[in-house]
Amino acid sequence: MVVLETAVSMFIITLLAYGLYLYSIKVTKSFAKESKEKPLIYACGEHITEKEALLADRHLFTTIWNEVFKPLYDSLRGKIHTGILNDWFFWMFLALIIAYTIIIILGGVGG
Amino acid sequence: MVNGISETLMLIGETLIYPGAVFSFVVAIFTQWFRRKAYARMQNRMGPTYTGLAGTLQPFADYVKLFFKEDIVVIRGYAKLPAFLLALAIGALMAILLMLPISPYSVYAPYDIIVAAYLLIWPTLTLAALGFLTPSPYGALGSSRLLTLTIAYEVAFLISILTPVVLASRILGAQYSLYLSSIYSWLLWTNPVLVPLMVISLLTALISLQCKLLEKPFDIPEAEQEIVAGPFTEYSGPKLAFIIFIHDIEQYVNSLIIVFLFLGGVAPFVEGPLWAQILIVAIKYIIVVLVLTWIKAMVARFRVDQAIKMLWKYIVPLSLFALIVSTVI
Amino acid sequence: MEIYPPSLVLAPVIAIVSAFAMPLIGLTIKNRRVWDTFALTITTIVLILSGLGYTLVRILGKPFVYLLGGWPPPVGIVYEVDEFAALLGFVSAFVIWLVTIYGVKYFDPDEDGVEWYYTMLLGLEAGVLGCIYTGDVFNVFVLFEVLSITSYGLVAFWNRRGECIEAAIKYSLIGALATTIYFLAVTFIYASLGTLNMADIAAKIRGIFFPVTGEPYGNVALGVGLFLALSIWAFTVEAGVAPNHFRVLDAYQVSPSTVAALLSAVAANVGFYLLARYLITLLSGARAVESIVNAGLIIVLIMGLISILVGSFLMIVQSDINRILAYSSVLNYGYVCLAIGLATPLALAAALFHMINHAIAKTLIFLTAGVYVKAAETRSLDRMEGVGRYAPLTSALMVIAALALAGVPPFNGFVSKLILYEALLEANLAPLVIIIILSSALSLLGYLKIIYHVYAKPPMKDYGKVEPPGAMLWPMIVLAALCIILGVASPWIYDIFIEPAANTVFETDKFIEVAYELAEKLLAGVRI
Incomplete structure (x- = not known):
């Protein structure tokens, strides 16, 4: 049952990688400063509004x-x-x- | 079905150590170093030199640096979902390793090539999903470019790898299984009628693999000058490390598939000693990586419609021709 | 031991009787709750009866025949139900039941004409179950009409909207043509074989004669060929397989989500069921019409391919949520047709499994789309951005349905596609595998489009409370759970339910034998 075995393997690796990610954000939280630029949308050197940053479906x-x-x-x-x-x-x-x-x-x- | 505790342990061991997580990490570092070094030498640059012997540890240093950087989540973006998708993609890629002959206990079943095909498409779709999960127009644009390309090159790549599988199954009885086809594929080169088919599908596989890895001339979805980094624009820290790792591991897995399905795997040493088999597979792997790097260094980027037209006009029909001939031959 | 469980026959009868009773109830009792309760009760009863019937067919181990009026098989109308039909009937009744529950809260309390909606819904259920259970070619025509006419009514439910009227008119004109063409097909088979009973048709083509029956007349091969050509056309119109798919697109786009779900998931399966029944059980394997049946199978296969290509290519350029789903239906009908056209046991299992999976997942995604359309008051994806963030649970269910339809691993759609791939590789048709993979990738784009606009895009306005009430939510949760269960437990589901049911399609001998024995017994005067 190859599907089952690959699924088990995929599951283990996924857990491992996701665990690593959680560990990383836990560690970095302890020494990283919260960046202030997060709320700004910055594109090609200009600040644009959220509405402008959206793409229409046809694009x-x-x-x-x-x-x-x-x-x-x-x-x-x-x-x-x-x-x-x-x-x-x-x-x-x-x-x-x-x-x-x-x-x-x-x-x-x-x- | 996994029978018994020892086989389960074997499966877990393979997943975690060889050829799974640990070994893949080592190979990924080596591949990235080799690619960077070769690419630099082709452009008359030095490439990584500082960390480790001839810079071999530079990719490792990069990974460690990225891994301990802040994970910036943009406003209206998602924090955990992209990380989970990336983890799934890594899992999908490593699961394919179990189906290849490099793992000591390979899993296989009739028709499992379809499962492998699905697992191969998974990382690309994850990368595309990443772009859509940010509010950035660059992300969405890059992802839509990636998806448009995906349809062309994934199809071409699948057709290309299906050709040896179909041939091996119809002639040598490999039951459409990736593992069995990999073992028998070297016999296909001994039949002069099949050699042209193998050459055609090898070429199309290499070109579509170049596209799959988003390398020049197909780096359209992450064209720096146009859309920053495309789907990956808003990602930093551990997620970026994952993205780079996926790129390396994709190169590793897909090149291995090419080595086993097209280049005959352990070919001259089918009966031979283990060290010779390992050596020949490593050499073939390096050759594939070198060829891909060489293409990358040689050409400039296509425009997006040029790339798609080229894929649909030449690569897909060519590979489809090989596949159709291989089903009727 | 001979048991003749009447429950399967009772199911469509109860549905049709209550469909006729519904307007009367609507006239006398002007209370929406009474109507809801009545429709719910009837659909529940029908669900139980069809489930019971499936169990009994399983226990019996062979098709069961029920005589309406006590005439021996080739003369009177019989219901002949094998496992394939019983399983499909049960799934249809189940989906209709869930959609009915969802519909109670989906339609606003002041919505006009809900009693007619229930009338049509019960009529549709009668038509679907009748078509699936009947063993008589002409009775198929009658119930086909019931099914079609009720579906015209359902499409025209919002009769104050111009687009609904237009879609309903187109739907009904083409549908009326299809039923008429099917009637023509029936006349050809009756003229050349002198019988309308399915078992008798299958027997006579193989040179077996029932105790009471006429001789074949004229050029049988020509008659059967015309019958096949016309009925394939009629059934593909009914199902919506390209190039006969035009009417379903408009209909699914504008009609209420419950109606779109019913038509796409349940009504279309009838067409596939009849295709498989006629092409494989009745006619294939008979020496006299072998080449005709093969030609018919090739036609079905090619139509499936066209359907796959048209569905996947046009799906990704739509920007109307329901229309995307309509094209995705056409795409999935293509898969089923392709599998039926292959006509191997493995392919038939793939077809049956995909019919069931598509019924479940497509119903789910149409129902979730209904929630969004109701909240955003538009079907345009551009103008409903971010609405899914106000209904996280519904969005999660929508994502499950989309992934299941696209054929992403642990979900059910993947498994049926995997079986279809195996069937294709077994038949040495590897290039078609590529077409399916291509269409899956394209369709995933279409579903990603929905997910992106509905969920990933930041909302631009406050939609308020979008998450539907529990009565609408839990049918969707059940369907989503089924998507996962049918995917994860697929090896067992396949072994226990799908494979035996698909194999019965090929058991023509049993199909004839059961009816034959019954006829002999009746003529010998044995009381049953």
Whole structure:
């Protein structure tokens, strides 16, 4: 049961590493001074507000991904997922016809 | 299933000492030193010299320094969750070591390559999650870049390591297990038909590994000039030490996988003495690290869309070609 | 010892009768609490009955047949339930039960038309259980209609909102087409084999004749081929497998979270159940239609692949929480279809396990999304940032569901994917493994997006009290616990429940034999 053994091993190491982290913050607390710059958001030499520091959803994963796969998405979203029933029916019936043809040809019936 | 106390103890011992925590730490330090030294020499610099013999202890000193620095938690950030995720990632990477032939008692089962694949993806996702757990735009941007890249290179890397596994399983009966495939993989080089497939997947594996390690030309998610340190911008102290450790240990584990699956592991000394086997694996490991460092020193950074296009246009199709051929051959 | 446990048959009957009683109760007693209690009681009874039925089928060790009206099998309507159907029915009843509990507090006290919601919900339960339990191809059509019509009503529940009406109209137009096409399929099988009974169809194709039955007529292979092509299409529309997935996206996006959970987790499974039943139990292995069935399996497999790619690629570019989940449903339907298309015992186990896991995890994530949408009064991820921090428990449950759906190790989604990988590698289809890993990675991006916006982002306004009341919380806790239990205890769950149930799909001989023996006994005048 390889899953169990790797899980046990992963669990042990995780505990060990997390314990080390807890030990580290315990030790450092005793001699480190609390830094005062923590509450400030500092970017490119300018202080910005919290609202400015947020990213909109469309900037998150999709910008790069969208650009690289632009042709794919253009056809997927613009031509297929249009929200118009006629377009949908076209693709759905295409599927039906293809299924039908595959069954007729591969099944070798109707001859 | 772990049967009996002695096997359980064996498992714990392997996890903690060899090839687990202690040994990995030593290897991580050595790898980091070697990489830094080689990289520096390629650029006509000296590299670490001060601590230890020829600077060998410099990474250790760095770890100790980072470990005892203050753990700064930014406002609206999380304190313990990132540390726990990092600990999980380290655990995932070390668990893979148990499936490789370097551990004296390897765990294996049919189809365990899938488990290994999941464990291999885990650290990358952790690193990406780190960026999203800070309110910093650099973190979020770096993470979104990392995730966009992840999809390309993890797929390429998995396809590449699947090729020898599929070949070994279909021809030599390795049952899609990482351990058995590692043991039999050297036999694949003896068949001239399979050599081109192995070469192609070795190349794609090396390139996608370079991307996995976020080294040049793929260091886009942590491009200093653009987004500071990307996902790791807001992390300091022990968490940063963990992040660097994950980087080293990723290089160690993935290079070992390449050594065993592609370069034949203990190959010329399959029957030979133990010291020769250890030596040959070490030499192959150093060669892999050296090649990766050499790529790093040689090239400049890609733009993000260039990198993704290159991965999707050349690396993924090439590796997929090798995989498809290996399933039908 | 012959026992004919009626409990399984009673479950859909009780559900449909109470569905018709619900409007009457709503007319006479204008008290929301009475309606809640009634619906809860009925769903609880149905849950107990289906659980009892599953236990009895397990004890019996073979499919059990129940005659409606006492006619011998090929003539009258029969209910034929094997372990696969019984397990799936139980899981469906369980999910419906939890969703009903959640719905009591989910709908505001002054919400209009809750009695109709319960009517439709009970009707949906009757349709789902009936479709799963029945042993008659035409009865499937009837209950398929029940299921579809109630689901149109459920999608249109918020009938003051334009988007809901639009989604419901699209949903119902396509759904009506699917049921009609299925009716057409039934006419073809009836014309060529002269029977509507599943066991009789399976028997006749293999050259076994029931005591009372007609001869096959005309080109049987052509008839079966048309039947398969049309019914595969109808069932994939019902389930929402690409390219027949369009209607489910809008429907899941705008309908109430409980409805989206029911449709995505329960109603879709009916389509997969019928696909597996028709393609594998009824028709595969018969020499006369072997190539047709193989073609049908290939179609299902390819549709699964398209579904996986479409679902994963479009999932990550959405910014509406429900729409992300809708695409994730399409993605998961793809996995199930892929597994059914492989048609090996291991793959069928993967399909069944994934159906169950998806039902549990998707219900959970839809229910948690309902909490956020209700608190933030928007479905846009950009405008609900940080709302999860006001409901830490719900957020923790949401994270569990997301990880389970993405297939992250200790959770249940990982296990069913692992079995699917094994089935694929066993069938020597390693490149498809890569497609699944790719789609899993992509889908993880989609779920991370939800987690990031809902929980990791700092909140920009005070949402007040978001954490739902206990009645909404504990169904979610149960589902989350199941996500973990099914994942951690998966070796045992797999051995005890999944594998035997999946194997019954392939036991056509038993399926025929049980009905055959019963028919013989009836004709010989034995009282049962």
